[in-house]
Amino acid sequence: xxxxxxxxxxxxxxxxxxxxxSGGSGDAGSxxxxxxxxxxxxxxxxxxxxxxxxxxxxxxxxxxEAAAAGIELKFSDAQQKQENQIKAIRSYIQQKVDxxxxxxxxxxxxxxxxxxxKRANIPVILTDRAVDSDDTSLYKTFLGSxxxxxxxxxxxxxxxxxxxxxxxxxxxxxxxxxPAIDRKKGFEDAIAGTDLKVVATQTGDFTRSGGKQxxxxxxxxxxxxxxxxxxxxxxxxGAIEAIKAAGKVPGKDIKIITVDAVKDGxxxxxxxxxxxxxxxxxLLGKQLMELAKxxxxxxxVPPRVxxxxxxxTVDQAKTELPNRKY
Amino acid sequence: MKNxxxxxxxxxxxxxxxxxxxxxxxxxxxxxxxxxxxxxxxxLRNGAPTLLIALGMTLVIATRGIDLxxxxxxxxxxxxxxxxxxxxGDAWTGMGLALVLCGVLGLWNGFLVSVLGIQPIIATLVLMxxxxxxxxxxxxxxxxxxxxxxxxxxxxxxxxxxxxILISLAVLGLVALVTRRTALGLLIESxxxxxxxxxLAGVRARTIIWTVYVFAALCAAVAxxxxxxNVSAADANNAGLWIEMDxxxxxxxxxxxxxxxxxxxxxxxxxxxxxxxxxxxxxTIGIAPEITLVFKAVVVIxxxxxxxxxxxxxxxxxxxxxxxA
Numbered sequence: 001x002x003x004x005x006x007x008x009x010x011x012x013x014x015x016x017x018x019x020x021x022s023g024g025s026g027d028a029g030s031x032x033x034x035x036x037x038x039x040x041x042x043x044x045x046x047x048x049x050x051x052x053x054x055x056x057x058x059x060x061x062x063x064x065e066a067a068a069a070g071i072e073l074k075f076s077d078a079q080q081k082q083e084n085q086i087k088a089i090r091s092y093i094q095q096k097v098d099x100x101x102x103x104x105x106x107x108x109x110x111x112x113x114x115x116x117x118k119r120a121n122i123p124v125i126l127t128d129r130a131v132d133s134d135d136t137s138l139y140k141t142f143l144g145s146x147x148x149x150x151x152x153x154x155x156x157x158x159x160x161x162x163x164x165x166x167x168x169x170x171x172x173x174x175x176x177x178x179p180a181i182d183r184k185k186g187f188e189d190a191i192a193g194t195d196l197k198v199v200a201t202q203t204g205d206f207t208r209s210g211g212k213q214x215x216x217x218x219x220x221x222x223x224x225x226x227x228x229x230x231x232x233x234x235x236x237x238g239a240i241e242a243i244k245a246a247g248k249v250p251g252k253d254i255k256i257i258t259v260d261a262v263k264d265g266x267x268x269x270x271x272x273x274x275x276x277x278x279x280x281x282x283l284l285g286k287q288l289m290e291l292a293k294x295x296x297x298x299x300x301v302p303p304r305v306x307x308x309x310x311x312x313t314v315d316q317a318k319t320e321l322p323n324r325k326y
Numbered sequence: 327m328k329n330x331x332x333x334x335x336x337x338x339x340x341x342x343x344x345x346x347x348x349x350x351x352x353x354x355x356x357x358x359x360x361x362x363x364x365x366x367x368x369x370l371r372n373g374a375p376t377l378l379i380a381l382g383m384t385l386v387i388a389t390r391g392i393d394l395x396x397x398x399x400x401x402x403x404x405x406x407x408x409x410x411x412x413x414x415g416d417a418w419t420g421m422g423l424a425l426v427l428c429g430v431l432g433l434w435n436g437f438l439v440s441v442l443g444i445q446p447i448i449a450t451l452v453l454m455x456x457x458x459x460x461x462x463x464x465x466x467x468x469x470x471x472x473x474x475x476x477x478x479x480x481x482x483x484x485x486x487x488x489x490x491i492l493i494s495l496a497v498l499g500l501v502a503l504v505t506r507r508t509a510l511g512l513l514i515e516s517x518x519x520x521x522x523x524x525x526l527a528g529v530r531a532r533t534i535i536w537t538v539y540v541f542a543a544l545c546a547a548v549a550x551x552x553x554x555x556n557v558s559a560a561d562a563n564n565a566g567l568w569i570e571m572d573x574x575x576x577x578x579x580x581x582x583x584x585x586x587x588x589x590x591x592x593x594x595x596x597x598x599x600x601x602x603x604x605x606x607x608x609x610t611i612g613i614a615p616e617i618t619l620v621f622k623a624v625v626v627i628x629x630x631x632x633x634x635x636x637x638x639x640x641x642x643x644x645x646x647x648x649x650x651a
Contacts, residue, residue: 053468
């Protein structure tokens with residue numbers, strides 16, 4: 001039996017590895033044409049995946065703006081796996097693209113592959129998420145939101161609108177991901193020294209079902225929940241379902257704060273089921289293409305470019321919702 | 327056989343006891359809007375898709391096969407239904423379409439394995455990889471949100487108990503009835519022991535193998551409907567991700583041999599419950615996300631080691647030594 005289990009485990013492991021491998025380069029997107037050969041800039045973009053509505057809006061913006069800017073885009077979807085992203089970046093290096101851009105799925109473990117890109121003289125632009133590396137020469141610039149600031153905005157709003165609320169539960173993003181780490185930190189910094197306290201925190205993997213399942217467990221194990229702070233809209237939407245099933249009213253009995261402001265989230269905000277959303281703007285395609293052109297032309301670019309973002313209350317959501325594209 | 331189920335039962339009890347110690351109200355149930363509400367109900371409802379897929383997997387594994395494509399099939403079922411409903415269709419038709427399509431995918435798997443004789447792990451790997459691509463194609467990479475009260479019932483609805491677990495238990499009962507009260511179970515096991523010998527003995531091995539793959543795909547389809555219905559949205563990337571591994575684990579914990587020829591439906595039920603209880607335990611007792619996977623690994627390894635026949639044999643030998651000759 002032991003032998004059988006071992007054999008089975010090995011087989012399963014093998015299957016998982018093979019599956020990850022083949023998932024590497026793109027169920028989505030349409031890589032076409034050859035790199036180099038003409039003046040057209042070729043960009044290799046390694047996307048995290050399509051884990052949320054935010055991400056798909058981000059993907060769309062990049063694809064559309066690349067077409068508009070006349071940049072040839074090679075796009076790959078890593079399905080939330082770092083090894084897939086590394087593989088995609090390696091293949092871009094081999095294809096000798098002009099510039100590589102990617103949103104690192106987690107913060108660490110990029111030094112080796114980025115060094116390969118550097119040696120091949122291919123500039124790298126980070127979008128939306130940062131990497132944790134001492135060697136800042138590995139990438140040209142980082143274009144994206146300031147996640148710590150987003151967490152702070154969420155905490156500041158709660159401080160001003162706490163109205164006696166004390167116990168906060170937190171639905172974290174993917175463990176180890178920059179937005180999860182930074183949004184947690186920013187929020188904690190903002191509420192430090194007040195009556196507010198994070199009494200339970202757990203990862204919901206940025207997905208709706210994850211948020212729902214974690215919230216269901218919290219509702220039973222945490223005696224008093226006043227506020228839910230979710231690191232993205234989708235987990236917040238899952239939490240709303242769980243709160244409703246518990247016979248409570250989301251937005252009233254339990255306040256909900258999320259980050260992102262995608263359409264589904266804004267709809268819930270306008271309906272008063274979410275109380276406050278900090279925007280995280282996914283439409284960075286245009287800025288990315290401008291940076292890419294500069295980097296390829298050898299111009300100096302600032303090492304950090306922050307995207308424009310705001311916040312939404314219930315009333316603001318009602319006016320903004322009709323214009324929301326994603 | 328009883329001995330085999332002893333350790334999974336103990337593991338499940340141990341997990342539940344751990345929960346009660348940390349959260350004394352863990353077992354408390356109350357009526358909420360006409361349905362039961364409590365942690366145990368959550369375990370049943372969230373464990374329903376895993377149980378259903380594990381049931382299909384049990385029969386496949388009993389024929390010495392394996393089906394890795396169930397997670398992808400589940401994603402396709404959710405994608406088809408939600409896309410159909412979102413485009414203005416009726417929920418029942420949407421679910422029907424999903425079941426038919428997934429039935430066809432099951433036929434494909436069964437064809438590769440039983441007719442072409444491709445190794446099951448490879449044959450179903452094709453669909454495991456390609457299936458998510460198909461699901462993403464259907465949803466165009468978006469998360470499709472639907473608002474259909476009928477569809478909601480499948481995964482989030484209640485008739486006192488969650489509808490999802492009622493479906494899974496009904497299928498469990500049906501499978502038990504059909505395979506254990508007729509000769510079908512014996513035939514499936516004989517195919518698992520030796521397909522050629524059973525064919526020569528007059529068992530239609532090919533048809534049986536083909537059937538179990540279709541059954542596994544249909545189970546996966548219904549599970550996929552539960553998963554997407556639970557959040558009223560189809561997420562082609564994450565719905566049913568790695569659920570094939572959970573299902574195989576449930577089957578193995580339940581004492582079904584991966585070498586085929588013997589299976590335990592009760593064991594599979596226990597295995598599926600252990601896996602879901604484990605997940606809920608992590609959330610309830612507040613294990614830090616960074617060490618969640620290690621915690622799960624330790625529990626799974628412990629359960630598998632306790633079940634290992636070598637250990638039982640060693641104990642047996644010692645027992646014999648203890649008896650005066």
